[in-house]
Amino acid sequence: MSTSPKSPGAGGTTHPPAPAPAIERQPDRLEAPGTDAIDVPAHMPEEAGFPMPDWDALLKWVASIPAEADQAHAWMRLELAWVQRLQAALGAGYTMRLADNVVLLSSLDDAAARATLAHVSRSRQRVLHTLKGVAEVAEWGVDILVVLDDHDTYYRYAGNHYPDEGEFAFSSGMYLNAGCGHFIVVKDELLAIEPTIVHEITHACLSHLPIPAWLNEGLAVNIEQRFYPQANGGHDARHQHRRHQQFWGAPEIQQFWSGDSFARTDEGNALSYDLGRILTTQFAADWPRFAGFVNAADLVDGGAKAAQDHLGLSLGRIVCALLELDYNEAFEPHAHGWQSTDRASRSQAH
Template sequence: MFGWLKGKQVAEPPPERSTSLPGEVIWRDGTTLPIPDWERHDWPDATDGAKLHAYANGLAAAWVDALGTQLHSGYRRDESASFMLLSALEPRPARALLDYLERSLRRVLTTLPGIASDEGHGKTVVLVLDDEDSYYQYIAHYGSGSDEPEAFSGGMFIDWGYGHFVFAQGPFEQMEPVVVHELTHCLVRHLPIPAWLNEGLAVNTERRFSPSRPRYTAAELAFLFGRFWNADTIQEFWTGKSFLRADDGQPLSYELARLLVQLLDKDYDRLARFCGQALREDAGEAAARAVLGAGLEELAGIVLGPGEWRPQPVLWSSGTEKGQFRPEGDARMTACRATPNP
């Protein structure tokens, strides 16, 4: 594994590691692995950014160290300028992964200017767990409602407390697109955008950086779209519920989101303005009319053909999803990293 490292240039280790604050950590009750109770900590004044950053890094380091110790002695904390990595990787592949994370961060921010934002305090934590049992044991603490959540992906961005990534260790070629996809979710977390827009941005950014063979041919996709999408299922799409289906509706939702965002991306400035105004409550309908000069029915019609595609929030009795379909808890902070609640 990780034979791809031969001949690669990797970044030099950072000169300093974050200082752990084990004496100040308040741990969450009822867990099988150490997870801080982020809301119970006495955060520094929000106006002192440097002190907040140091405090967040110290808590994150204590958490990562405690987690690694409980998993097994082979885990180690490594750091770069923006990331804190817990893994059982050898030093060289760990450094290469950190280097890739730094480059991906810069690329996503550059690719999505005015949309993506690296806000928050403290380094972004990345957990690479070396077996599926540890992976599922960890993510079970965040209540996905599934017996085997996200088994196909092997990775997720957890938007709870101190937002962080967790991956099941695998060949870099498998981890690379997951890293980019989840990092995109992390960097648009500050926007109250609908699920389809959130996922469409992540899928298109992932495919831009890590091109892969399409799941469907154009003819297959047209046939499946025609068979699946109708006046009822399109409402599931606008609410984000169709992304949670256990049938073909799930991959077809990702494909439709990808194509709609591709259409919007033909005028990037307009896409950025749309992302700045789109709200989950109406799937972005008001923003579409204000920014695009047409409703989402017209946008969907370009891909799906004529049909009853207009979002109808009056029918959404079960609410809406925000995208980045990952486990959540009650103590959320609106950042990639840590932002203390006021």
């Protein structure tokens, strides 16, 4: 994976990559050595105006291909076939570009699109370096960024991936990890969306791990603020601490450990991200031990066992200490009482 030139707002001189060659249009019927051809449209039906592939069926087809190199090639062709269908669904203003293993689908003009591709590639390298031993890129396929023109389109598209979510907490970016992982953001000036892209790239580089949402988001927020210090919101630390003390009780902290609090539409949403950031910052001070914790953490128990095994810490005790509360066992993760059963939705928010 090569390092791309710097993009606007990332420091240094801008040298966008040369225009990429045209992306070959994928046929409706894909063939691969050693297996039957697959009917692509039949496996990518539209829902609410967007193609929603049956990724499980498509992955089974890929697995039926004997040679691993042919599997990887077939998977990338399926990804491109899907993005081409999404392009058609979004309308004539959207174009596809491919550079340095990154696909961009957007209505950005050529200069902005090339700068965005450079930013994604460079940011991916920085995330991998900063989270060494934890972050990875997928062995197959390409990174896919979809820049949607407005929040209405953004939420309509996201709603297909979270049909039971109801009202969404406000956001301008998501990493969607069902089937073919990709990230979506709302169109804005590149300087404005760069931090969001970095946040979502971090999720993409952690998607191989079954970590709880608080850890996933804590890492993503820390990376975003490390690369873009202006993105920290400028909250007064004392005032923010009082907000945490007033908000978190035993029921709310169980939502935090389970990941459900990240879907709240009240102040609990922002406080969840901030508490995840605080915990991750503290734990990451000893990076080798923290990396072992991240690689072992599992969302099924909120990371409790991994914290004991790798950090020698009780999550409940740490939170009580942060909130300046006497220890209360009810602040420990109690997975048996969590209602959510969807591992993907609990592994990350947005």
